[in-house]
Amino acid sequence: MDTHDSFSIIPNNKDEFYEDLNNEHPNSPDNPLLTRKYSVASNASNYSVRVRNEYIGYIFGAIGIFFQAFGTFYTKVMQRIYPNDFHTIQFLLIRALMLLCLAFFHSYYTQHKIENFFDLNQKFWFFIRTNVNFFAVSSFTMSLWYLRTSTAQILSTLTPLVVLVLSYFVLKEKLHLRYLVGTLMCLTGAIIIVSNEKKAGNNNNKIKNNNSFISINTLIGVVFGLINCVAMALVNVSNKILVKNKILIDTQMFYVGIATFSYSFICLMFDFKFSTKFGLNFMYFTHGLTFYGFNLFFNEALKRAPLAKLIIIQYLNVVFIFILAFLFLNEKIFFSDILGAAIMMSYMIYNTMNPLKSK
Numbered sequence: 001m002d003t004h005d006s007f008s009i010i011p012n013n014k015d016e017f018y019e020d021l022n023n024e025h026p027n028s029p030d031n032p033l034l035t036r037k038y039s040v041a042s043n044a045s046n047y048s049v050r051v052r053n054e055y056i057g058y059i060f061g062a063i064g065i066f067f068q069a070f071g072t073f074y075t076k077v078m079q080r081i082y083p084n085d086f087h088t089i090q091f092l093l094i095r096a097l098m099l100l101c102l103a104f105f106h107s108y109y110t111q112h113k114i115e116n117f118f119d120l121n122q123k124f125w126f127f128i129r130t131n132v133n134f135f136a137v138s139s140f141t142m143s144l145w146y147l148r149t150s151t152a153q154i155l156s157t158l159t160p161l162v163v164l165v166l167s168y169f170v171l172k173e174k175l176h177l178r179y180l181v182g183t184l185m186c187l188t189g190a191i192i193i194v195s196n197e198k199k200a201g202n203n204n205n206k207i208k209n210n211n212s213f214i215s216i217n218t219l220i221g222v223v224f225g226l227i228n229c230v231a232m233a234l235v236n237v238s239n240k241i242l243v244k245n246k247i248l249i250d251t252q253m254f255y256v257g258i259a260t261f262s263y264s265f266i267c268l269m270f271d272f273k274f275s276t277k278f279g280l281n282f283m284y285f286t287h288g289l290t291f292y293g294f295n296l297f298f299n300e301a302l303k304r305a306p307l308a309k310l311i312i313i314q315y316l317n318v319v320f321i322f323i324l325a326f327l328f329l330n331e332k333i334f335f336s337d338i339l340g341a342a343i344m345m346s347y348m349i350y351n352t353m354n355p356l357k358s359k
Contacts, residue, residue: 057305061313064297069153069320071290075141076149076329078283085275088141091284092134093264098288099257106250106296115251122245129238130255134263136231137291139224146221148200149325150333153318154193154341155225157348161186162233182347192340194222200332243302249295312353315345 079086107114120126143152161183197218242252268274275281301310318341325331 053304057301058313060297061301061310062316064294064301065314065316066320067290067293067297069317069324071287072149072153072321073324074287074290076144079144082280085277085280087273087275088138089264089267090274091141092138092260094281094284095288096257096261096264098285099253099292102288102292103250103254103257112248112250114254120247122241125238125241128234129242129252130259132231132234133256134260136228136235139227139231143221143224143228146217147197148331149329150321150331150337151193151197152225153321155190156228156232157318157344158186158190159229159232159236162229182351185347186344189340189344192336194218196334196337243299249299253292253295312349
């Protein structure tokens, strides 16, 4: 055999090499080339599915955030149209009825049985999720009476800072310098925005402005906004835990509806203020659609996309509110509002995209 013949078994190119191996053992599971080929193809396919699911999650998240923003806008519309008849407790009571109806309908449509509370995992966090929600929504609704829609919404974005504070004092987690810087940035942005309340005016203010830097009604609105931040921090933490434990949205909303209706009914017994106007009560009832829509779409998003990336999408809420309030509520938006929001959101986004490494 000459030199040429001794190398004649080696393929002239890569394609021939693959073809020879495949022809030699075309269906053998032990063929290393086929094993690697199928493994690469499987990994590529899984990666493609994962990426597609993430994009779907982002879309669901954005839709959910729009429902949330529209709910805030819708609340302000009710307060504008019925300034003397809108009552927060009645609003929550009738809104809870819609949540119960939607929970039953969703359960029937999906054939998912609403679970018994005593059979649930994470009972403590489920209790927090379903009960604290009443205080979160009621405090936010009250803040809307005294603040512009955009200001009330901006204050609600301070919730992540509340989570950090709670983590430090309650969970004894380490306090990093970054958090102190972020706190100062967010407080600076919030002060800039709140300081615009006086010159912007608010048709729902129940207390006349005085000559101080921040009026009494603005201060009241800020206090309610901060209460909302604490309540929402607890709701957000519990919601993440419940989604992780696969507690379905219809079960969550059913018990949220029951808790909200119960608290509202008790409050009405002590301070009975109830409007019989059909238009207002219809708006109360349909408002439940926005809340249910937000929770439905955002929970679906949590199943498909990383929470860290979805947190960024949550800041679309501020953008949606700015647009809706400016176009339909004729609320004044100042350049300093945008500057203050940018200062706050820049830290929030940076902190989310660049998390501290755990040791």
